[in-house]
Amino acid sequence: xxxxxxxxxxxxxxxxxxxxxxxxxxxxxxxxxxxxxxxxxxxxxxxxxxxxxxxxxxxxxxxxxxxxxxxxxxxxxxxxxxxxxxxxxxxxxxxxxxxxxxxxxxxxxxxxxxx
Amino acid sequence: xxxxxxxxxxxxxxxxxxxxxxxxxxxxxxxxxxxxxxxxxxxxxxxxxxxxxxxxxxxxxxxxxxxxxxxxxxxxxxxxxxxxxxxxxxxxxxxxxxxxxxxxxxxxx
Numbered sequence: 613x614x615x616x617x618x619x620x621x622x623x624x625x626x627x628x629x630x631x632x633x634x635x636x637x638x639x640x641x642x643x644x645x646x647x648x649x650x651x652x653x654x655x656x657x658x659x660x661x662x663x664x665x666x667x668x669x670x671x672x673x674x675x676x677x678x679x680x681x682x683x684x685x686x687x688x689x690x691x692x693x694x695x696x697x698x699x700x701x702x703x704x705x706x707x708x709x710x711x712x713x714x715x716x717x718x719x720x721x722x723x724x725x726x727x
Numbered sequence: 728x729x730x731x732x733x734x735x736x737x738x739x740x741x742x743x744x745x746x747x748x749x750x751x752x753x754x755x756x757x758x759x760x761x762x763x764x765x766x767x768x769x770x771x772x773x774x775x776x777x778x779x780x781x782x783x784x785x786x787x788x789x790x791x792x793x794x795x796x797x798x799x800x801x802x803x804x805x806x807x808x809x810x811x812x813x814x815x816x817x818x819x820x821x822x823x824x825x826x827x828x829x830x831x832x833x834x835x836x
Contacts, residue, residue: 707770
């Protein structure tokens, strides 16, 4: 089945630094990937839609300059949290639509802790 | 908000019993999907039901869909300890997915 690899699974960074999270479709091409944020015991909230070769589409209230998304190839999308603050600490998950009608495949998530 | 509501928010049952979770959504959909999330992990796709389907089975899972009521249910039969997780209904109106609030299911051995 379709596999999406997300890396790293956990990261701790200092306030003010930037962190890059990678999302790769391993055995299929994904022209569109999605980035979600999840707070403890809550649902997933869509942050942005990443489109290969073009600018990402951000949801209302999501800061474009803070959460930089790059989708440079058909198998890789990256989310960079810039100038991280403790309130950016969260669980970030990417997903891609699988080939055919397999639904959406999710990465295993990245736990970001900003100290 | 486009987010759906799930009921109950939390459910604890004995191993072997059946678990039923309900989901209501707000907009027209192409299909509805159920996903499982183990604590602090990614999501696993369980089952997809199209808008023109009313019921679907997959192993111990049974999903129903009532588009007139904008609701769906997920039944897990003969529950196992490994079923302990959060379950989300997810609707897709266009390319975007909208997640329900989730049900945290705990199976008591």
